[in-house]
Amino acid sequence: MLPASRYSGKAHRCIRALRTVQTEYAAPQLYTTLHRRACSSVATPQITTHYTIHSRDKDPRWEGVEMERFADEADVVIVGGGPAGLSAAIRLKQLANEHEKELRVCLVEKASQIGAHTLSGACLEPSALNELFPDWKERGAPMNTPVTEDVFSILTEKHRIPVPILPGLPMGNHGNYIVRLGNFVRWLGEQAEELGVEIYPGYAAAEVLFHDDGSVKGIATNDVGIGKDGSPKDVFERGMELHAKVTLFGEGCHGHLAKQLYKQFNLRENCEPQTYAIGLKEVWTIDEKKWRPGRVEHSVGWPLNRNTYGGSFLYHLNEGEPLVALGFVVGLDYSNPYLSPFREFQRWKHHPFVAPTLEGGSRIAYGARALNEGGLQSIPKLTFPGGLLIGCSPGFMNVPKIKGTHTAMKSGMLAAEAIFPKVTAESTESETTGLHVPEYSDNLKNSWVWKELHAVRNIRPSFHNYFGLYGGMVYTGVFYWIFRGKEPWTLKHCGLDAHQLKPAKDCTPIEYPKPDGKLSFDLLSSVALSGTNHEGDQPPHLTLRDDSVPVNRNLAIYDGPEQRFCPAGVYEYVPLETGDGMRLQINAQNCVHCKTCDIKDPSQNINWVVPEGGGGPAYNGM
Amino acid sequence: MHFWARTVNIFSTFHLKTWSRSACQCHNQIRVKPDNSSVVTDGVKHSMNPFCEIAVEEAVKLKEKKLIKEVVAVSCGPQQAQETIRTALAMGADRGIHVEVSGKDYETLGPLQVSKIMAALAKKEEAQLVILGKQAIDDDCNQTGQMTAALLDWPQGTFASEVAFDGDKIKVVREIDGGLETIMISSPAVITADLRLNTPRYATLPNIMKAKKKKIANVKPADLGVDLTSRLEVLRVDEPPQREAGVKVETVDDLVSKLKDAGRL
Numbered sequence: 001m002l003p004a005s006r007y008s009g010k011a012h013r014c015i016r017a018l019r020t021v022q023t024e025y026a027a028p029q030l031y032t033t034l035h036r037r038a039c040s041s042v043a044t045p046q047i048t049t050h051y052t053i054h055s056r057d058k059d060p061r062w063e064g065v066e067m068e069r070f071a072d073e074a075d076v077v078i079v080g081g082g083p084a085g086l087s088a089a090i091r092l093k094q095l096a097n098e099h100e101k102e103l104r105v106c107l108v109e110k111a112s113q114i115g116a117h118t119l120s121g122a123c124l125e126p127s128a129l130n131e132l133f134p135d136w137k138e139r140g141a142p143m144n145t146p147v148t149e150d151v152f153s154i155l156t157e158k159h160r161i162p163v164p165i166l167p168g169l170p171m172g173n174h175g176n177y178i179v180r181l182g183n184f185v186r187w188l189g190e191q192a193e194e195l196g197v198e199i200y201p202g203y204a205a206a207e208v209l210f211h212d213d214g215s216v217k218g219i220a221t222n223d224v225g226i227g228k229d230g231s232p233k234d235v236f237e238r239g240m241e242l243h244a245k246v247t248l249f250g251e252g253c254h255g256h257l258a259k260q261l262y263k264q265f266n267l268r269e270n271c272e273p274q275t276y277a278i279g280l281k282e283v284w285t286i287d288e289k290k291w292r293p294g295r296v297e298h299s300v301g302w303p304l305n306r307n308t309y310g311g312s313f314l315y316h317l318n319e320g321e322p323l324v325a326l327g328f329v330v331g332l333d334y335s336n337p338y339l340s341p342f343r344e345f346q347r348w349k350h351h352p353f354v355a356p357t358l359e360g361g362s363r364i365a366y367g368a369r370a371l372n373e374g375g376l377q378s379i380p381k382l383t384f385p386g387g388l389l390i391g392c393s394p395g396f397m398n399v400p401k402i403k404g405t406h407t408a409m410k411s412g413m414l415a416a417e418a419i420f421p422k423v424t425a426e427s428t429e430s431e432t433t434g435l436h437v438p439e440y441s442d443n444l445k446n447s448w449v450w451k452e453l454h455a456v457r458n459i460r461p462s463f464h465n466y467f468g469l470y471g472g473m474v475y476t477g478v479f480y481w482i483f484r485g486k487e488p489w490t491l492k493h494c495g496l497d498a499h500q501l502k503p504a505k506d507c508t509p510i511e512y513p514k515p516d517g518k519l520s521f522d523l524l525s526s527v528a529l530s531g532t533n534h535e536g537d538q539p540p541h542l543t544l545r546d547d548s549v550p551v552n553r554n555l556a557i558y559d560g561p562e563q564r565f566c567p568a569g570v571y572e573y574v575p576l577e578t579g580d581g582m583r584l585q586i587n588a589q590n591c592v593h594c595k596t597c598d599i600k601d602p603s604q605n606i607n608w609v610v611p612e613g614g615g616g617p618a619y620n621g622m
Numbered sequence: 623m624h625f626w627a628r629t630v631n632i633f634s635t636f637h638l639k640t641w642s643r644s645a646c647q648c649h650n651q652i653r654v655k656p657d658n659s660s661v662v663t664d665g666v667k668h669s670m671n672p673f674c675e676i677a678v679e680e681a682v683k684l685k686e687k688k689l690i691k692e693v694v695a696v697s698c699g700p701q702q703a704q705e706t707i708r709t710a711l712a713m714g715a716d717r718g719i720h721v722e723v724s725g726k727d728y729e730t731l732g733p734l735q736v737s738k739i740m741a742a743l744a745k746k747e748e749a750q751l752v753i754l755g756k757q758a759i760d761d762d763c764n765q766t767g768q769m770t771a772a773l774l775d776w777p778q779g780t781f782a783s784e785v786a787f788d789g790d791k792i793k794v795v796r797e798i799d800g801g802l803e804t805i806m807i808s809s810p811a812v813i814t815a816d817l818r819l820n821t822p823r824y825a826t827l828p829n830i831m832k833a834k835k836k837k838i839a840n841v842k843p844a845d846l847g848v849d850l851t852s853r854l855e856v857l858r859v860d861e862p863p864q865r866e867a868g869v870k871v872e873t874v875d876d877l878v879s880k881l882k883d884a885g886r887l
Contacts, residue, residue, distance in 0.1 A: 070826075070828040072828070072831065112667055112669065113667055115665075116667060182665070183665065186665070198831075200827060200830065203827050221827055224824045224826070225824060234821065235821060235823055235824060237823075237824050237826050239827070240826065240827040240828050285656075321656060364651070364653055365651070528651070529651050531651050531667075618651075618666075618667050620664075620665040620666060620667075621665055
């Protein structure tokens with residue numbers, strides 16, 4: 001807990017009151033009212049100015065501002081220019097050309113160019129690509145590094161235990177390619193444009209639109225020209241409405257529109273809550289002598305303890321210069337609020353098995369993104385009137401393989417195949433104005449995606465036992481390797497990641513080594529490498545439902561975990577100018593759009609919404 | 623060094639030409655190629671040079687005030703330069719001209735070559751005003767506008783923070799080191815835009831969609847009779863030296879002796 005001397009008597013009484021009424025989540029209202037009564041002198045400065053929290057309808061500064069939006073019609077609108085969205089767009093146009101039908105497909109993407117917000121390891125399994133473009137090699141797909149060596153280790157603080165990758169184990173990579181997914185997605189974007197897909201990078205889908213009958217009508221892009229305080233600037237322009245017969249939502253892991261759709265259509269009533277991990281990644285140029293193109297290294301164990309899920313990857317790319325892509329994944333169901341995924345990543349690089357590869361090299365890129373770990377158990381209902389969910393948004397990642405791109409692409413392709421006959425039909429037999437396409441769900445369940453996810457469904461949850469990592473590995477060895485996941489039971493996850501944190505007083509702070517500037521680095525220089533930037537004069541897009549909760553709850557009980565789990569230094573607790581107490585400072589410009597805060601906030605008070613399009617990281621082949 | 627073509631606005635009583643240039647975004651992480659020949663531009667995000675945006679905005683504003691008839695946006699570069707022209711069209715330009723320059727020619731394309739192209743186009747299109755951004759943010763040359771004016775033998779109003787029409791003359795308020803200088807120049811003329819000239823509008827999505835229907839003509843430098851051979855040879859590109867840690871000294875004598883040691887005194 002924070003040093004007692006920092007607090008006034010009133011604050012002490014607050015904290016004591018908090019401890020006595022501590023419960024999991026019935027508490028938030030109770031805390032804030034207690035606080036308001038006991039700590040009324042500590043006024044919370046206003047942090048959130050976004051119109052999703054402070055509506056513009058009653059705001060006098062918005063009186064008389066023209067709010068009419070220009071609208072346009074397409075046959076299909078796709079939100080998100082990642083592997084799933086682009087594969088769906090491409091497949092639709094391929095079908096349209098095959099059947100000689102006209103089809104207007106519009107794709108909106110919040111990044112300033114396709115691929116700029118894409119981040120992944122990545123070892124691509126070419127199964128879906130072979131179906132989409134059997135001639136991908138001739139088309140120049142940037143798949144230049146077939147996997148030649150596959151190494152798996154359990155790390156201890158100073159040593160390494162090699163684990164043989166027997167054929168059949170999920171982490172085997174024979175036949176796969178190491179890719180820079182950003183470049184691959186950019187290539188997909190070029191293929192899509194050639195086929196006639198209208199791609200609009202730099203325009204974020206900010207709002208879902210509905211018909212009167214409740215079905216999805218389309219989306220509206222973000223407004224521009226709103227000042228930091230929430231007032232309209234001279235250059236204010238309303239976003240545009242894109243209406244479609246069907247809207248595909250491919251926002252990637254933990255999309256903000258998907259979050260709304262889950263509530264609106266109750267899509268999560270029969271599935272478990274999604275569970276996530278955060279993946280941090282760097283790209284390094286290394287000494288040529290250390291370079292072994294095609295080599296894939298994975299590890300588990302140190303520096304994480306056996307009860308924290310996670311591990312590392314290090315891939316040697318073969319694209320002309322000696323580049324390696326390396327990174328660290330930490331399951332977001334960790335319980336120690338003092339854990340910092342970024343610093344775990346930095347200290348892992350010092351391990352005697354990893355450091356020699358990086359010595360003499362230099363870091364050229366950094367980034368982070370959340371990923372799904374829920375597998376089959378966490379897949380929500382995928383279709384609703386007027387739309388459907390594709391890719392990592394509902395979440396089709398094969399966790400033990402740590403691959404989700406091939407399943408995301410396949411889900412996009414299946415979506416396209418399911419909706420094509422409906423959007424090109426002469427007459428629609430739909431009950432609702434927005435088309436409902438439940439066939440997509442059925443097709444997915446009958447495809448190799450479902451078979452694959454079914455076989456590995458119990459591996460991730462098997463880590464929730466006393467032996468943690470080791471229990472999980474034994475389970476995988478027995479039930480997956482020998483029995484291929486055919487056991488009749490399905491294990492459950494633990495619930496929401498946000499509720500797994502223990503109070504700070506019950507946990508020990510972790511002593512992280514200082515970055516040495518050669519192998520490990522500090523957070524701010526890393527964020528600079530991500531090239532992230534946002535228009536400064538706009539409301540922070542990390543909105544808080546209640547501005548007082550961070551200090552009163554997150555800081556008080558959990559010692560402000562957001563200052564540790566954010567890989568971009570967005571959240572900082574700084575002393576108040578008046579001297580007594582702390583306040584939360586949100587450095588929204590640093591945000592790399594990883595979504596970890598929305599997932600892991602123990603109070604579930606942070607709601608990530610999309611900033612002005614074009615803002616965010618500028619990843620180049622990540 | 624530059625990455626896309628220069629932005630030059632040509633404005634005339636008939637039509638205004640705006641020249642858009644793409645440049646690397648300022649917050650991009652740039653690194654030098656392993657052979658020290660130049661920087662890596664592959665996959666690096668390019669967008670319209672900020673001063674060129676201001677120039678395009680000024681052109682569109684003049685058209686909205688009905689002082690000019692037509693705004694033409696021009697850009698030199700490879701295929702991707704068309705995106706920059708489309709942004710200018712989305713902001714309000716009427717048509718575009720893409721001068722195709724790619725490969726080795728593009729790598730050595732500098733202010734001199736661009737201003738020759740601009741001068742040729744200005745004469746061909748009978749433009750009466752050329753408005754450019756004052757400089758590109760990736761190479762900071764600040765030469766194209768001035769060279770274009772010299773080649774055309776036209777007056778120039780550079781670093782403009784205000785442009786107004788006065789009969790057949792143009793009043794330009796220039797930002798100079800000492801403050802603001804107001805000059806009166808006759809048209810045809812060349813103007814380069816500085817930061818405070820205006821605040822560019824956003825290119826909204828409906829306008830981007832409409833811009834797809836506006837025409838962009840393709841032109842080759844050879845058609846304009848321009849020779850692109852560069853008179854400059856880049857010998858080497860290096861990253862700036864790593865910033866050394868500062869040294870604290872206790873007394874003034876210490877400071878003086880340290881400066882002497884470093885050869886500064």
